[in-house]
Amino acid sequence: MFLESMWVQGFRALAEQRLEFTAPVTVIQGGNGTGKTTLLDAVYFLASGKSFLGLANAELIRDMNPYFVVAGQYRALDAVTGGVVNHAVQAMFTSEGRKELRIDGTVYRGFIHLVGGLRVASFNFNSVFLVKGLPSARRQFINLLVASSDRVYLETLSAYTEVMAHKNAVLRQSSFTTPDMSLLDLFDEQIVRLSTAIYAKRRAALAVIDRAMRQLVSSGLFGVFKDLVIAYEPRAISVDSIRALRDRELARHACLAGCHLDDFSLLRSGKQFRESASLGEAKVAALLLTLAGAEFTRAATGEYPILLLDDLEGDIDMANLDRVLHLVTQFDQVFITSFDAARLGSGLNAQSVNL
Amino acid sequence: MFLPRRFIELSAKLGSLPGIGPKAADRLVFYLLDQSEEDIRALADALVAAKREIHFCTRCGNFAQGNLCEICQDLSRDGGLLCVVEEIRDLAAIEKTGVYRGLYHVLHGRIDPIARVGPEELGLNRLANRIRTDGVHEVIIATNPNFNGDITAMYIAKLLSELNVRVTRIATGIPKGSELEFADVFTLTQALEKRTDVQG
Incomplete structure (x- = not known):
């Protein structure tokens, strides 16, 4: 997977950039506020239809700009034929809320259609929430990871979101009308069916990520994490177990069971890592998860995703930084933001982009 | 000006x-x-x-100039076969095929809680009553194959499960004249699951 060129206009800090990439490593340099992280976010957007900051589309438009455009041309391995295929994507969003997405010339309505095209593994300052943050951060990570290589998972997730929206609408209306119980039963059956499918895929993916994580540690990266494992035990769900919550759901006007409340955790020596980890440890563990996630993508699709590393120097000691930079050479393409390109770039086949 | x-x-x-x-x-x-x-x-x-x-047919909800529409008045049609559609334009689409000889039931909508349309607003009990009294032996649900159409179909199927009536749903699959590579995974999965035998 290789991003050959990019065009970004009016996206967060970036006024306009037209960039071409040829070397496997692109080092993005510039002072504070020049848009280094934004450029990585733009690549992330092409892969997910979202910002890694979790901002709404309207908030991604640069001040005074009427719209943003993020476009790119990339080559990727075709899973079926095994050949390399070129793709072109262009996403535009206007301050009036109009969306336009073109993938290889075809127009799509939602940015969700970007998922599964360009694939990235992204490490940035928000990644610490993967370890320290709320379950939603971990769900977002595993969802994008699995959906990027599994169309059925993506469709199942959208179907689930739709069921939830409708069920919540019925629950909300229950304060002034008597809800139709058999309609709620029907939604619960769907929630059980879709959640079960989603749990199974998350479980399979997390097993691969757990294995990859331990392999990375045993190869010498972040040796302090030799006891770190992923634990995933989704709460068993059945039509009866949801029905038992019916009264509480009606009182709270919200659906209280299903894969939208799912979570996985990291355990170190059998204890919750989330609670004991320092901020520094959490960041490093997040990087480890990101790299393990990339291994999952490679196992699932036959090629590494594009690696996005934001402000690596701030968090990692020299010995581990060298190991990470060594690992990075396995990837077809890596983007690194840095104040000190000379140090990062030495020994790597790198090109620099100055913002 | x-x-x-x-x-x-x-x-x-x-x-x-x-x-x-x-x-x-x-x-x-x-x-x-x-x-x-x-x-x-x-x-x-x-x-x-x-x-x-032009009003709605009091029996099926189709357009009618009197109490009953042309289709409900047509005695050559099979009164034991009932096709449930969301809108009259869906009925028109099925009529154009010329192969269906049963009667219809037009819902004038689909279950959509976000738009505050529930089973009650669709008058689904009226449909159940009609099946009880009109001697219907098969109900073909032809709601649209999207989320709201699916939910509506499942709700009707459940509602009718206690009645002595066969409930079927029109098949989903690959449109004629299209190509497999452009089909979405759900359609293709369904087409595979609901494949049919080919006469040799």
């Missing part, structure tokens, strides 16, 4: 119709003003008469 007020009013009225933009509306006005007064009156009369005389 170089156009008379009446012109603009009429164009605005026509422009509010579905599928007609401002330019098309203007073109229609130009065309209409070219016609004789007689023709225009005939058109206006037809509009008013249609609105005044």
Whole structure:
């Protein structure tokens, strides 16, 4: 997977950039506020239809700009034929809320259609929430990871979101009308069916990520994490177990069971890592998860995703930084933001982009 | 403005119709003003008469000029076979095939809690009553194969499960003349799961 060129206009800090990439490593340099992280976010957007900051589309438009455009041309391995295929994507969003997405010339309505095209593994300052943050951060990570290589998972997730929206609408209306119980039963059956499918895929993916994580540690990266494992035990769900919550759901006007409340955790020596980890440890563990996630993508699709590393120097000691930079050479393409390109770039086949 | 007020009013009225933009509306006005007064009156009369005389069939919800629509009055049709559709335009689509000889039930909507349309608003109990009293032996659910259509179909299936009636749903699959590579995974999965035998 290789991003050959990019065009970004009016996206967060970036006024306009037209960039071409040829070397496997692109080092993005510039002072504070020049848009280094934004450029990585733009690549992330092409892969997910979202910002890694979790901002709404309207908030991604640069001040005074009427719209943003993020476009790119990339080559990727075709899973079926095994050949390399070129793709072109262009996403535009206007301050009036109009969306336009073109993938290889075809127009799509939602940015969700970007998922599964360009694939990235992204490490940035928000990644610490993967370890320290709320379950939603971990769900977002595993969802994008699995959906990027599994169309059925993506469709199942959208179907689930739709069921939830409708069920919540019925629950909300229950304060002034008597809800139709058999309609709620029907939604619960769907929630059980879709959640079960989603749990199974998350479980399979997390097993691969757990294995990859331990392999990375045993190869010498972040040796302090030799006891770190992923634990995933989704709460068993059945039509009866949801029905038992019916009264509480009606009182709270919200659906209280299903894969939208799912979570996985990291355990170190059998204890919750989330609670004991320092901020520094959490960041490093997040990087480890990101790299393990990339291994999952490679196992699932036959090629590494594009690696996005934001402000690596701030968090990692020299010995581990060298190991990470060594690992990075396995990837077809890596983007690194840095104040000190000379140090990062030495020994790597790198090109620099100055913002 | 170089156009008379009446012109603009009429164009605005026509422009509010579905599928007609401002330019098309203007073109229609130009065309209409070219016609004789007689023709225009005939058109206006037809509009008013249609609105005044066309109602929903009291049995199936199709358009009807009396109590019952043409289809419900047609005694050659199989009264034991009932096809449930969301809108009259869906009924029209099925009628165009010419292969269906049963009766219909038009819901005039689909279950959509976000738009505050539930089973009650759709009158699904009326459908159940009709099946009980009209001697229906098979209900073919032909709601759209999207989320709301699916939910509506499942709800109806559940509602009718206690009645002595066969409930079927029209098949989903690959459209004729299209190509497999453009089919979405759900359609393709369903097409595979619901594959049929080929006569050798």
